[in-house]
Amino acid sequence: MKKRFGVSIPDFLACELDTLSKECGLDRSRLVSQAVLKYIEDLKHYRSKHDCLGACLIVSDKGLDIDSDIYKDIIVSYNHIHVSGLCVNVFILKGDSERILEFYTKLSKNSIKSMLVPLH
Incomplete structure (x- = not known):
């Protein structure tokens, strides 16, 4: 199941996203999902006390x-x-x-x- 929502990003970032999407052969939603997942996983490491x-x-x-x-x-x-x-x-x-x-x-x-x- 997917959740749709709007996100505002600076123009230069949108251009970078479009370019990277074409280069990687992924649609923007998939690319953004992967980036957000990586970011969350990185921060989770520090949020679990150790x-x-x-x-x-x-x-x-x-x-x-x-x-x-x-x-x-x-x-x-x-x-x-x-x-x-x-x-x-x-x-x-x-x-x-x-x-x-x-x-x-x-x-x-x-x-x-x-x-x-x-x-x-």
């Missing part, structure tokens, strides 16, 4: 809007570089998965691109 090891990538056009000292209990390593006018931040995180998700959620709100990858 001791976790992960990498967090945050790309922004300005500095981070967070006091990272608050999260020093989960930050194992941090690297910050400037590339092509962007701030690239890489964190290695270890600790409570819910705390890691909280940290990632706060950082990703004002980012251009963000990614959270389990390392185990």
